[in-house]
Amino acid sequence: MWSTVHARDVVAAWDVASPERPSRVAGVTMAGFGVHSITAPLRMVPHPGLTLVLEFGAGQPIVDDVAGPRPWGSLVAGLGFGFGGAVLVRGENVECVQVRLSPAIARAVLGVSPADLDGAVVSLDDLWGREAARIRERLGEVSSWEERFALTDALLARRNEAASAIDAEVSWAWHRILAGRGLVRIDALATELGWSRKRLWSRFRSQLGMQPKLAAKLVRFDHAVHRLVAGEGAARVAADGGYADQSHLHRDVVAFTGVTPGTVVDEPFLAVDDTAWPTRAAR
Incomplete structure (x- = not known):
């Protein structure tokens, strides 16, 4: 599914894609975003899951939190990220696959415990090293969202199977x-x-x-x-x-x-x- 969503006057338009079928990994949901221009910062609202953003567009999201505004590429945001309304996001020409991860599988998929993230945002490069750059390149090479979702799902399934689960x-x-x-x-x-x-x-x-x-x-x-x-x-x-x-x-x-x-x-x-x-x- 591909839709254009107008969010009042804050965002000109978000192009949003949803997978045709659920992930093979329980506790994973995905969506694709194409954000042309965010004319005013958007508030991050906490939700009960971790967020993995795999970006591959011409622009980068800018995250403004307690450390000040910083450009980010692919990133991971911890459980409850944005608590208190203190995190704002803006950017232009941002394209990404966004994944919501159950905290029950986050350690296996990400390779780091949600407790180590402590609700903060970290660069995926710091967690995955060269693998983060490779997935970015592969997402940019394919032409459809379904192919991007399939690539992402295969990556998550492989990482989930190779790591230990929580109690x-x-x-x-x-x-x-x-x-x-x-x-x-x-x-x-x-x-x-x-x-x-x-x-x-x-x-x-x-x-x-x-x-x-x-x-x-x-x-x-x-x-x-x-x-x-x-x-x-x-x-x-x-x-x-x-x-x-x-x-x-x-x-x-x-x-x-x-x-x-x-x-x-x-x-x-x-x-x-x-x-x-x-x-x-x-x-």
Whole structure:
């Protein structure tokens, strides 16, 4: 699928491509982006997955975070990247395959633990060395998005098969949090595993890079904010999403994005999700 998405007046147009079939690697979703010109910086909105950007266009994305604005080529952004609304992105003539990775498979695919990334952004060259340049060249040589998706999927599958996975218990806890849309009690997960609460927190944090309570909060936020973008009322979203009240939802949205629920619904990164990630598969 190939669509052009207009995101208010902030972006002239995003050309967005989605694969015709799901990835062979569970926990992977992909989309292709062609961004002609970002006329004003775009806010990165945290979501419950890591982001791998494989760029091959004439331009490079410019990421503006606590370290200041810097041009990036291919990159990896950690779990919850953009927390607090402090990360902005701009650029011209950027083409890339963007991959969302479940933290449960991120260590195998990336070769680095999500905990080592700690929610930050790093250059793919620093992680993969010459392999990052080779995949960039190959993506630029093919002419269709389906070929690019196939190349990317083969790369991810090969890396995933060659590396060790995280503990099965930690993976189970993550997927329970996802399935419950963040509305799970961490103590209850520990009890089901036969672990102490301290052990679950320690293993989860060391392998996925985030405490389980914050991970559940991020997953809950992700579902709530997409319902807001879809036009649902804040009161209903708060009630259905496990928030104590509408003020509680308001505080969470501000904490994650730096803006209010009334403002976040116009964020271009959220507006494009239904096109780029139409199934919103489990991450």
